[in-house]
Amino acid sequence: MHQFQVTHAGVNNFRLSGEGNEDIKISKDGWLFLDRPLDWSRDDHYIIKVEALADEEVVDGPVYVTINVVDINNNAPHFNQSEYTAVVREKTAAGVPFTRVFASDQDDPETPNAHLSYSLVSQTPNTHQVHLFQINPNTGEISTTEEEIRRRNVDPLQDPDYTLFVRVQDLGGASENALSGNTGVHIVVQQNLWFNPGPITVKEQLEGDYPMIIAVVQSNHPEAIYSLVQKERELKFPFQITQNGGIQLTEPLDREDKNMYILVVFAKDDSDKEVEPPMEIQVLVEDVNDNAPVCENEESVFELQENEPVGSFVGQLLAHDDDQTETLNSLLTYTILPEDPTAPDVFSIDAASGRIQALRLLQRREQQVYRLNVRVSDPAFSVNCKVVIKVIDVNNETPLFEKNDYGEHTLAEDTPVGHTVVSIRATDADDPDSGSSHIEFHISAGNDGEVFAVETDGKGVGQLVLVKPLDFESSPTYKLQIDARNPEPLMEGIEYGGESTAFVTVSVTDVDEAPEFSLDVLDVTLPENTTKGSVLLTVEAKDPEGKEIGFKLDGDTRGWLEIDAATGQIKTKDKLDRESVETFDSTERVLSVRLLDVNDNSPRLMEKQAFICVAKPVPVIITAQDGDSAPFSQPFTFALAKKSPNWELSKIEDNTSLVFVLLFPLCTPVKVCNCTELGYCYMAPVERSLSYGMGPTIGILAGTLGFCGKSDKHYVCV
Numbered sequence: 001m002h003q004f005q006v007t008h009a010g011v012n013n014f015r016l017s018g019e020g021n022e023d024i025k026i027s028k029d030g031w032l033f034l035d036r037p038l039d040w041s042r043d044d045h046y047i048i049k050v051e052a053l054a055d056e057e058v059v060d061g062p063v064y065v066t067i068n069v070v071d072i073n074n075n076a077p078h079f080n081q082s083e084y085t086a087v088v089r090e091k092t093a094a095g096v097p098f099t100r101v102f103a104s105d106q107d108d109p110e111t112p113n114a115h116l117s118y119s120l121v122s123q124t125p126n127t128h129q130v131h132l133f134q135i136n137p138n139t140g141e142i143s144t145t146e147e148e149i150r151r152r153n154v155d156p157l158q159d160p161d162y163t164l165f166v167r168v169q170d171l172g173g174a175s176e177n178a179l180s181g182n183t184g185v186h187i188v189v190q191q192n193l194w195f196n197p198g199p200i201t202v203k204e205q206l207e208g209d210y211p212m213i214i215a216v217v218q219s220n221h222p223e224a225i226y227s228l229v230q231k232e233r234e235l236k237f238p239f240q241i242t243q244n245g246g247i248q249l250t251e252p253l254d255r256e257d258k259n260m261y262i263l264v265v266f267a268k269d270d271s272d273k274e275v276e277p278p279m280e281i282q283v284l285v286e287d288v289n290d291n292a293p294v295c296e297n298e299e300s301v302f303e304l305q306e307n308e309p310v311g312s313f314v315g316q317l318l319a320h321d322d323d324q325t326e327t328l329n330s331l332l333t334y335t336i337l338p339e340d341p342t343a344p345d346v347f348s349i350d351a352a353s354g355r356i357q358a359l360r361l362l363q364r365r366e367q368q369v370y371r372l373n374v375r376v377s378d379p380a381f382s383v384n385c386k387v388v389i390k391v392i393d394v395n396n397e398t399p400l401f402e403k404n405d406y407g408e409h410t411l412a413e414d415t416p417v418g419h420t421v422v423s424i425r426a427t428d429a430d431d432p433d434s435g436s437s438h439i440e441f442h443i444s445a446g447n448d449g450e451v452f453a454v455e456t457d458g459k460g461v462g463q464l465v466l467v468k469p470l471d472f473e474s475s476p477t478y479k480l481q482i483d484a485r486n487p488e489p490l491m492e493g494i495e496y497g498g499e500s501t502a503f504v505t506v507s508v509t510d511v512d513e514a515p516e517f518s519l520d521v522l523d524v525t526l527p528e529n530t531t532k533g534s535v536l537l538t539v540e541a542k543d544p545e546g547k548e549i550g551f552k553l554d555g556d557t558r559g560w561l562e563i564d565a566a567t568g569q570i571k572t573k574d575k576l577d578r579e580s581v582e583t584f585d586s587t588e589r590v591l592s593v594r595l596l597d598v599n600d601n602s603p604r605l606m607e608k609q610a611f612i613c614v615a616k617p618v619p620v621i622i623t624a625q626d627g628d629s630a631p632f633s634q635p636f637t638f639a640l641a642k643k644s645p646n647w648e649l650s651k652i653e654d655n656t657s658l659v660f661v662l663l664f665p666l667c668t669p670v671k672v673c674n675c676t677e678l679g680y681c682y683m684a685p686v687e688r689s690l691s692y693g694m695g696p697t698i699g700i701l702a703g704t705l706g707f708c709g710k711s712d713k714h715y716v717c718v
Contacts, residue, residue, distance in 0.1 A: 010054035071108035089192035117173030287324035292381030393431035399484035601627035
């Protein structure tokens, strides 16, 4: 396998140790060789150690060597049993496994050498030359075939036992060199009482005594309890099951209501455990001829032009039958019932389709309307359908205008939409009650922008009406071409001529229109401290006649804005104040200005005076306000301009008020404040009472607080 090379001059031998000493050897000159073949199924790899020796002394190494054994297909697959025994019930569903064989292979499972494939070699007995069983090539599962069902169900009385010869091959069974193994499968067939009796066919409206038995099911377990449900979960379910498995119909069925039912039968033991797989049974409702044909319309009306060739299609009479389609019960035939048996036939009808055709040329002057009775029949019932055939006039006359030129008409540019310009008239010599004489008017030329339209009742009179505003600047003149036409096609060889066309000329006079702004509403938002002279925006307008225009600004009662008469530029000309006016509008084309608040107002106290009773000092509430809005106003912070130990400020919850509180007791002697208005300053004990009278009076309060009296006015010095 390999020769080891060494550089040491004294090496005269090699030593090998580790796994596989019985199979792997090394020569004195370093050749690693096999003494006998390796077997992957015994060991898939070996790890050995090699050392170089000089007179039994290691002079080089050790070197560790891993030898991987590559598998070859030298093991045949083997079944785990030489013979299998299985049981299958008759009438078992095809493809449902009832047993399985298993084989193994000693070769490498990661290679095709151990990839196994199962197959059936033979079936005994096989008197009908039909394979009744099949095997899954990958799993070894055995089941019955569709052929078994088509031929007949496995019958334990005829073929009580079967023997299958099964083969397994490696290499997936895809190679001639594949190795194989075999086994036998002995199959015992047992009678199966649990089989599907469906599909069950029941005639609709079946006469008899109800409930009536329509089928019977039987479990292989004698003590089974049966139950019956419907698969569709509909409200009506006319079936039930007896304790012996008899499926009963409880009332007559109507195929036109429902043509199929799916029943689900359960067989359970007394512990409500299923002893058989649930069975779905189809019940097909067989149609009987219990419905008469029905005409689609109470009266079918058709039209045919006169002088149409023989065999022309008139129309198709429609009828239906609610019995089952594609059966004799719903097969309809059509027959025209003659009113006068001696009169020649004018029309024929296809007996199978109801298609009506003309048998001769029809003339309106001879007869305008034909009324037919058509009998529609199925094998048991019939109905008469009414048919009306109208002979309509051939459109061999074209409409004629009373005149071809309706002259020139002048309209002001501001003429309102809906104005009638002129009435036009045309006549048609065809039959007055037919589509051949109905007249429609179409403006075929000159109507740029679809400004005009013709309104008509179809009887030859039309009104030329203005349907869009006029614009002298874009279209000062219209020359309209109006065509009179019939909705029915003209007879072959006839064409519309000049007599069916008229002209109307409309001249538009100019009206001095007001200038038009590019926008009707302009919204501007700016802060109230915007610098005087700032440009807010420039309005744009144009005059339809192209005249020079000027701008003017109205509605600014505060005089805060100005506009450039020539350019339309709007600027501020004075200081803005949101607290005075937050929004204002100009007139005509609305300019809406909204001012944004800035913090340009200081908070101020709402009260400049406060009174406290000495005998009963109650705290004073002081409030404040700010002309700005949030967040430039509340909440407020209150503080004494000069700190004093005699007074205290306390906030209350609304953040706009405070409480002014007296702290010192009344027994402390204090100094009365210096009231500059009187020029007095007194020392007095607190016990002295407050007095009032004519002329100067002095009252004593606790702390540096004094009432200075002059006439009826009293002041608090804080």
